């Protein structure tokens with residue numbers, strides 16, 4: 001599935017002048033199966049773009065197409081279907097349940113999708129260094145640990161695109177590399193694409209196409 005943006009401008013940024021290569025107010029295509037890094041400073045609209053692509057916000061001008069379907073035309077049941085099998089996401093809020101354990105948070109999703117075996121979930125948690133915390137309440141985990149739980153949970157579903165809004169902001173360089181590699185492997189296994197936002201340039205060494213807002 002290709003994602004086309006045609007002259008998108010978030011309502012809060014209307015009236016601002018954008019650079020020639022900006023995504024905002026220009027035509028832009030995210031090609032199916034490719035990996036994109038959106039680099040921008042705070043307040044330039046990274047979270048807004050992710051919310052638009054996931055159908056959480058519609059306060060923008062312009063058109064967003066998923067192949068030949070305008071996302072403005074999707075019903076709630078269409079969105080549910082897209083989010084179940086086509087678009088996975090990790091937002092900055094993470095949306096974890098603090099009162100549940102790490103593993104319960106993941107099983108809430110994986111029991112619905114049955115996408116990963118328990119062994120596969122354990123392997124992903126082990127790769128990201130949080131397996132020892134599987135029975136700990138999420139409310140007591142560090143922010144970096146919570147980010148890794150949210151990433152593993154997002155991978156517990158089929159997808160054509162995964163949207164990640166500053167998913168490594170609390171991770172050190174080594175854990176960032178491990179998490180990104182896990183995500184890239186999951187994308188490669190499904191020929192899925194990735195759109196990742198970042199404040200800085202710490203991900204420029206990875207095989208991602210960098211775009212500016």
Ligand SMILES: Nc1ncnc2c1ncn2[C@@H]1O[C@H](COP(=O)(O)OP(=O)(O)OP(=O)(O)O)[C@@H](O)[C@H]1O
Pocket residue numbers: 010012013040041042043044045046047048049199
């Ligand atoms: N719901 C909203 N209503 C009004 N203004 C908003 C809304 N959401 C975001 N904005 C404004 O739109 C601009 C972009 O916000 P956004 O959260 O997308 O930025 P960001 O690039 O993700 O920032 P950060 O890196 O700090 O998370 C900001 O000026 C923000 O104040």
